[in-house]
Amino acid sequence: MNDRLKFAAFGGGLVLLFGAALGIGALVGDPAEPAPGHGTGLQATQEGYTLSDVAAPTEPRTPGTLRFRITGPDGAPVTRYTDLHERDLHLIVVRSDATEYRHVHPVRDDTGTWSIDWQWAQPGTYRIFADSRPATAPDELVLSRTVTVAGATADRPLPPVSRTTTVDGYQVRLDGDLSTGGGEVGFTVTRDGRPVTDLQPYLGAYGHLVALRGNDLSYLHVHPEGEVGSTPAGPRVAFHAQAPSAGAFRLYLDFAHGGAVHTAEFTTEAVAGQQNGQHDNEHNGQHGGGHQ
Secondary structure, three states, X not given: OOOOEEEEOOOOOOOOOOHHHHOXXXXXXXXXXXXXXXXXXXXXXXXXXXXXXXXXXOOOOOOEEEEEEEEOOOOXXXXXXXXXXXXXXXXXXXXXXXXXXXXXXXXEOOOOEEEEEEOOOOOEEEEEEEEEOEOOOOOOEEEEEEEEEOOOOOOOOOOOOOOEEEEOOEEEEEEOOOEOOOXXXXXXXXXXXXXXXXXXXXXXXXXXXXXXXXXXXXXXXXXXXXXXXXXXXXXXXXXXXXXXXXXXXXXXXXXXEOOEEEEEEEEEEEEOEOOOOOEOHHHOOOOOOOOO
């Protein structure tokens, strides 16, 4: 598998919930039918593995626990995984309007149940990605579901396209464009006008990037070119990414500095183009393949 890129999207078939047994309420959204495609994360089941038993608080601002399991082709919960970027599983959660983004790492017990303390900040429909590689799976999997939190809400439009943003006192600049032909996308981190040259390793890298497509929340999850120790620790972090299609994307850059993880968010327009960035309509609609 390409160790730079994972294209995945949300969707899935029917799964059973055990929220009532847990006493915390269950959340689930089931698309009318499974999305097509193999290994693209468009479904809750892939290669016989299923994201199931999802349960969480049903109300916003109510502390509780988010729980789920991944079951194997034999129907039993998976209890052994292959390490992916220093973790057995990465959980990415975002609301349907691309707000409330979180990238977290639950804990697994001996029964194969994953759990993490959880509180929804806002009502709405959320999408969750469970990114992992079960020890017996042929490759990395992205399994996804939608969940609903009670309450009135209205989706917000994507913020305007911008190449600069500020988070926690850091200024981050985006250079390069997402393209259907693939190419480099870079971010430069500064603080108080000075370049940050001592970024800290986070999950074995100096940065992690998720790009959610605006119209359906399909996503790219990429890690930077080079490795910790062999590339500079800032101020620039470069990625190689290939967009599945042209159009609006929301970018989330995770980087570590000062003992904390910070998330810089951007809106950008992916272009139909070749690797050199020139427009090429023949590449429009091309789909990608793997996460990192």
